[in-house]
Ligand SMILES: Cc1cn([C@H]2C[C@H](O)[C@@H](COP(=O)(O)O)O2)c(=O)[nH]c1=O
């Protein structure tokens with residue numbers, strides 16, 4: 001994006017399992033609600049949709065899984081991943097960089113859409129309400145980079161405007177990526193080198 005001839009790197013950052021601990025919070029709430037049911041440790045998670053792996057383990061469990069993340073307050077109460085908010089706030093302060101949060105609400109949007117706004121306001125500040133993009137199709141959003149834990153981000157636009165950086169999560173750690181870079185965490189400073197590298201390319 002240019003503003004008076006100066007190019008800005010537009011960074012889209014996903015929310016669930018990139019900034020917020022969807023998986024850890026899910027497991028905690030699932031064990032509380034269904035103490036007698038089998039569960040999957042985070043180290044053993046393998047599919048993007050939690051319900052898919054639980055259903056493989058035992059028929060009917062995906063329905064129970066769904067009751068957890070469709071409950072009022074689930075999205076609002078997600079804890080931030082370590083270092084995530086600090087990194088995003090620092091990224092926004094970098095010269096020539098502008099950050100947006102790009103997140104998909106649930107199809108059952110009743111609580112998740114509103115609660116994503118509440119999460120962003122609470123953890124990043126009121127101004128960031130202007131920077132939250134909610135869409136079920138991230139390929140429709142323009143930008144230079146999308147940092148997102150979902151390995152296959154697909155939609156109506158192919159190829160999308162952005163380069164996808166895969167944020168490492170329990171469900172994708174075992175996947176060998178041939179044509180995409182990873183960002184493993186927000187704590188070791190590697191995100192800064194990644195952004196500096198992309199700044200040189202635009
Ligand atoms: C793991 C998981 C996620 N979802 C939902 C939760 C969110 O609304 C989206 C993921 O959004 P993102 O912007 O791609 O992070 O998917 C789900 O429905 N079931 C799941 O198991």
Ligand SMILES: [Mg+2]
Pocket residue numbers: 014015016017018148149150
């Ligand atoms: Mg995500």
